[in-house]
Amino acid sequence: MEISERKKKILTAVIDAYIATAEPVGSKLIAGLGDLDLSSATIRNEMAELTAMGYLEQPHTSAGRVPSPKGYRLYVNELMERQRLSMEEAEAINQSLNLKMQQLDKLMSDVGKLASSITQYPAVALAAPIAATISRFDLIYVDVNTFIAVAMLSNDTVHNKLIHLPFSVEQGMVQRLASVFNTNFVGISEDKITPSLINSAERACGDTMGLTSVVAAFAIDTLNKAKEGEAIVTGASHLLRQPEFRDPDKAHEILSYLSESEHLLGLPSADADDDIQVLIGPENVAKELKDSSVVIARYNAGDNMRGIIGVVGPTRMDYSGVAAKLRYIAAGLSKFLGMPEAPRGFEKLQIKEMTIDEHQEDDR
Amino acid sequence: MEISERKKKILTAVIDAYIATAEPVGSKLIAGLGDLDLSSATIRNEMAELTAMGYLEQPHTSAGRVPSPKGYRLYVNELMERQRLSMEEAEAINQSLNLKMQQLDKLMSDVGKLASSITQYPAVALAAPIAATISRFDLIYVDVNTFIAVAMLSNDTVHNKLIHLPFSVEQGMVQRLASVFNTNFVGISEDKITPSLINSAERACGDTMGLTSVVAAFAIDTLNKAKEGEAIVTGASHLLRQPEFRDPDKAHEILSYLSESEHLLGLPSADADDDIQVLIGPENVAKELKDSSVVIARYNAGDNMRGIIGVVGPTRMDYSGVAAKLRYIAAGLSKFLGMPEAPRGFEKLQIKEMTIDEHQEDDR
DNA sequence: ACTGGCACTCTCGCCTTCTGAGTGCTAATT
DNA sequence: AATTAGCACTCAGAAGGCGAGAGTGCCAGT
Numbered sequence: 001m002e003i004s005e006r007k008k009k010i011l012t013a014v015i016d017a018y019i020a021t022a023e024p025v026g027s028k029l030i031a032g033l034g035d036l037d038l039s040s041a042t043i044r045n046e047m048a049e050l051t052a053m054g055y056l057e058q059p060h061t062s063a064g065r066v067p068s069p070k071g072y073r074l075y076v077n078e079l080m081e082r083q084r085l086s087m088e089e090a091e092a093i094n095q096s097l098n099l100k101m102q103q104l105d106k107l108m109s110d111v112g113k114l115a116s117s118i119t120q121y122p123a124v125a126l127a128a129p130i131a132a133t134i135s136r137f138d139l140i141y142v143d144v145n146t147f148i149a150v151a152m153l154s155n156d157t158v159h160n161k162l163i164h165l166p167f168s169v170e171q172g173m174v175q176r177l178a179s180v181f182n183t184n185f186v187g188i189s190e191d192k193i194t195p196s197l198i199n200s201a202e203r204a205c206g207d208t209m210g211l212t213s214v215v216a217a218f219a220i221d222t223l224n225k226a227k228e229g230e231a232i233v234t235g236a237s238h239l240l241r242q243p244e245f246r247d248p249d250k251a252h253e254i255l256s257y258l259s260e261s262e263h264l265l266g267l268p269s270a271d272a273d274d275d276i277q278v279l280i281g282p283e284n285v286a287k288e289l290k291d292s293s294v295v296i297a298r299y300n301a302g303d304n305m306r307g308i309i310g311v312v313g314p315t316r317m318d319y320s321g322v323a324a325k326l327r328y329i330a331a332g333l334s335k336f337l338g339m340p341e342a343p344r345g346f347e348k349l350q351i352k353e354m355t356i357d358e359h360q361e362d363d364r
Numbered sequence: 365m366e367i368s369e370r371k372k373k374i375l376t377a378v379i380d381a382y383i384a385t386a387e388p389v390g391s392k393l394i395a396g397l398g399d400l401d402l403s404s405a406t407i408r409n410e411m412a413e414l415t416a417m418g419y420l421e422q423p424h425t426s427a428g429r430v431p432s433p434k435g436y437r438l439y440v441n442e443l444m445e446r447q448r449l450s451m452e453e454a455e456a457i458n459q460s461l462n463l464k465m466q467q468l469d470k471l472m473s474d475v476g477k478l479a480s481s482i483t484q485y486p487a488v489a490l491a492a493p494i495a496a497t498i499s500r501f502d503l504i505y506v507d508v509n510t511f512i513a514v515a516m517l518s519n520d521t522v523h524n525k526l527i528h529l530p531f532s533v534e535q536g537m538v539q540r541l542a543s544v545f546n547t548n549f550v551g552i553s554e555d556k557i558t559p560s561l562i563n564s565a566e567r568a569c570g571d572t573m574g575l576t577s578v579v580a581a582f583a584i585d586t587l588n589k590a591k592e593g594e595a596i597v598t599g600a601s602h603l604l605r606q607p608e609f610r611d612p613d614k615a616h617e618i619l620s621y622l623s624e625s626e627h628l629l630g631l632p633s634a635d636a637d638d639d640i641q642v643l644i645g646p647e648n649v650a651k652e653l654k655d656s657s658v659v660i661a662r663y664n665a666g667d668n669m670r671g672i673i674g675v676v677g678p679t680r681m682d683y684s685g686v687a688a689k690l691r692y693i694a695a696g697l698s699k700f701l702g703m704p705e706a707p708r709g710f711e712k713l714q715i716k717e718m719t720i721d722e723h724q725e726d727d728r
Numbered sequence: 729a730c731t732g733g734c735a736c737t738c739t740c741g742c743c744t745t746c747t748g749a750g751t752g753c754t755a756a757t758t
Numbered sequence: 759a760a761t762t763a764g765c766a767c768t769c770a771g772a773a774g775g776c777g778a779g780a781g782t783g784c785c786a787g788t
Contacts, residue, residue: 026782038730048782060737061737061782062738064781150514156526158512160514160523161522237600237619238620248604251601259598392750402762403763405763406761406762408750412752425769426749426751426767426769426770427750427769428749
C-alpha cells in the first residue's frame with residue numbers, strides 16, 4: 001500500500017512526540033498540536049492504518065502508539081528534518097576541538113568524551129583497523145644494556161619501546177641492527193615477518209644473543225596493534241538516564257556488551273560510505289543491541305587513518321539531533337586532522353586555522 | 365564499653381551473612397548456623413547491645429540487623445579472616461599477568477580489566493603522578509619537513525611525537541637542536557622550562573623559524589602528562605549487578621562520578637603505606653561515595669613509578685576476598701615490573717620468571 | 729471524507745488487608 | 759547470674775480490589 005503524504009505527516013508527528021516524551025502517543029495529542037487541521041477521530045483512523053502497515057505499534061489495546069523500527073527507518077530516511085545546530089552548540093564543539101592533539105588513543109578518548117557530552121548518550125570511538133607497514137625504523141642506544149626502538153608506520157604514527165637487556169651490547173651492534181631492519185623490515189606487512197626473515201637478519205648483523213628477535217617482536221607487536229583497531233566507550237552512565245534503561249538488567253546487559261571492545265569493532269557495516277549511518281534496533285546484528293540504536297559518523301584522521309565515532313541509545317533516540325552533532329564533529333575532525341600544513345604540534349597555527357566556519361554542510 | 369569476645373563472634377557472623385545475602389540478618393539465622401551454641405534469644409540480646417554500641421543498625425524496628433560503617437571498620441581491622449585464594453583463582457591471575465607488557469596506559473587498562481573481572485566489581489587503575497624529568501632526548505630526521513622527537517623520562521618511559529613542519533629544515537639543524545636539548549633540558553623539571561631558557565636554546569642553535577619552541581612544547585607536554593597521572597575505570601557495569609545499585613539514580617550518580625577521572629586522582633589518602641587500604645562508606649571524602657567502599661592496593665611499576673589499583677563496591681563488600689585478590693595482583697605486578705633482569709620485551713624470559721609461586725604473602 | 733459521540737478496554741496508581749519475619753520483654757530454667 | 763522459652767507487638771512488603779483516566783474502535787451524522 002502506498003503511504004500517503006498525510007500519513008507521513010502523522011507518522012512524523014507521532015515519532016517526534018514519542019522521542020520527546022518516551023510515552024505512547026495518542027490521537028488527541030497529535031490533533032492538539034494543530035499542525036494538521038484534523039480531528040482526533042480522523043487521526044485515529046490514520047493511525048490504525050499506520051499500525052496495520054507496520055509503522056506503528058501498540059503496547060496494549062488501549063494505549064497510544066509507539067513507532068516500530070520500520071517507522072523509525074522511514075523517519076530517518078526521509079521524514080526527519082535535518083537539524084541545524086544552535087550557535088551555542090556549534091561553538092561548544094569548536095571549543096573542544098581545539099584540544100591539543102596527541103597520541104591516537106588519547107585523541108579517541110577525547111573525541112568520545114566530546115561526543116558523549118554533546119549528545120548525552122554513550123559514545124564509542126573506533127580506530128578503523130588498517131594494515132600498516134613500517135616506514136622507518138630507528139634504534140637509539142642509551143647505555144650498555146638499554147636501547148630504545150622507534151618505529152614509524154605508514155599511517156604516520158610513531159611507536160616506541162624501551163628495551164632493557166640482561167646482557168650488554170656495543171653501540172656498533174645496535175647500529176648494524178637498525179640498518180638491517182631499515183633495509184629488510186620496511187614496507188612489508190606483518191605476516192611477511194617470518195622466522196626465516198628474522199633468522200637471515202640475525203645472520204646479517206652477526207647477532208648471537210637473540211637481540212634480533214627481541215626487536216622483531218617489537219615490530220610485530222607494533223604492526224599488530226595498528227591492525228587490531230581499538231575501541232573506547234565514554235559516558236556510559238548517560239544511558240542510565242534514559243527511561244528505557246531504568247531496568248538495571250537491561251542496562252547491565254548493554255553496558256557489559258559495550259565494555260567488551262572486541263564486539264564493537266565489527267560494528268560499522270562494511271559498505272555504507274554515507275557520512276552518517278544509522279542502525280535501528282533489530283537492524284543491529286548483535287542481539288544485545290536489538291532494542292537500541294546506533295548512529296555512526298566517520299572521519300579522516302590523517303592520510304591513512306579513518307576514525308569512527310558513534311553513539312548508542314534507545315531506539316527512541318533523537319536521531320536528527322544526534323546525526324547533526326556527529327556530522328559536525330566528524331567534519332571538524334576531518335578538517336582538523338587532515339590539514340597537511342598545520343601539523344599537530346604547531347599550536348600557533350592550529351588555533352588560527354581550526355575554527356570550522358561553515359556552520360552546516362551542504363544538504364544531501 | 366568493652367566489646368566481648370562473644371560479641372565479636374556474633375558481629376562477624378552477622379557481617380558475613382549480610383555480605384553473602386544483602387538482606388538484613390536476624391537472630392534466628394545466626395543461631396541456626398551452629399557456630400555458637402546459643403539460642404536466638406541470647407543472640408537477640410547481644411545484637412541489641414551491638415546496636416546500642418553502634419556496630420549494627422536496624423533498617424526499621426522489626427527487621428534484622430545490618431552492619432554499620434563502624435561495624436565494617438572493626439571487621440576489616442581485626443575480625444575478618446585473611447582469605448586465601450583458591451588455586452584456580454591464583455592460576456587465573458597468573459595467566460593474565462603474563463600479558464605482554466606495553467605502554468603504561470595500556471598496562472593500566474589491562475590491570476583494571478583483570479582486577480574487575482576477578483573481583484566482579486568496577487576497578488580503577490591509577491598511575492601515581494610523579495614529577496619526572498627528561499633523561500634523554502633525541503630527534504630523528506625523517507625528511508625535509510618531518511622529524512620525530514623522542515624523550516626518555518626519568519621514570520623509564522619513552523614518549524615520542526611526529527612533527528610535520530610547514531617549511532623545510534636541514535638535517536644539520538635538527539642535529540644541533542637535539543644536542544642543545546640534550547644539554548639544557550635533561551634532568552630539569554617542567555617548571556624550569558621557562559621562555560628565557562627556550563630563547564637561549566633558540567639562539568644556541570641558530571634557529572629562526574620557531575622550531576625550538578615546537579620541540580620545547582613537546583617536552584613540556586610530555587612532562588606534564590607524566591605529572592598529571594591518569595585514571596582508568598573498567599568494568600563499571602559490574603556495579604549494576606549489586607542489589608544496592610538497582611536504583612538507576614544511585615547507579616547513575618556513582619557511575620558518572622567514576623567517569624570523571626579527575627575525581628579519582630585524589631582518591632588514595634596521602635599517608636597509609638599499608639599494602640592494602642580500605643575506605644568504608646562515609647570514610648570517603650567524596651559524597652558520591654558515602655554509600656560505597658573502596659579497596660586500594662599499590663604496586664611498584666619499575667623504578668620510579670607507582671601504580672594503584674582499586675575496586676569500588678557497596679559497603680556490603682566482600683572485603684576479605686577483594687583484599688586478597690588485589691593483594692595478589694599487586695604483588696604479582698610489583699614482582700613482574702620490578703624485575704631488572706627480565707625486561708619487557710624479552711618474552712622468553714618473562715614467561716619463565718613471571719609465575720608467582722608463593723601462593724600467599726606473609727601475614728601482617 | 730471528516731467528525732462527534734459513545735461504549736469499551738486496559739494500565740496505573742491507590743488503598744486495604746494480610747502475612748510473616750523479627751523484635752523486646754518477662755518469666756522460667758539451669 | 760546467665761540462658762532460654764514463650765508471647766505480644768511491630769512493621770515492610772505482597773496480594774488483592776477498586777476507580778480514574780487515557781485511549782481506542784466504530785457508527786451515525788454532517
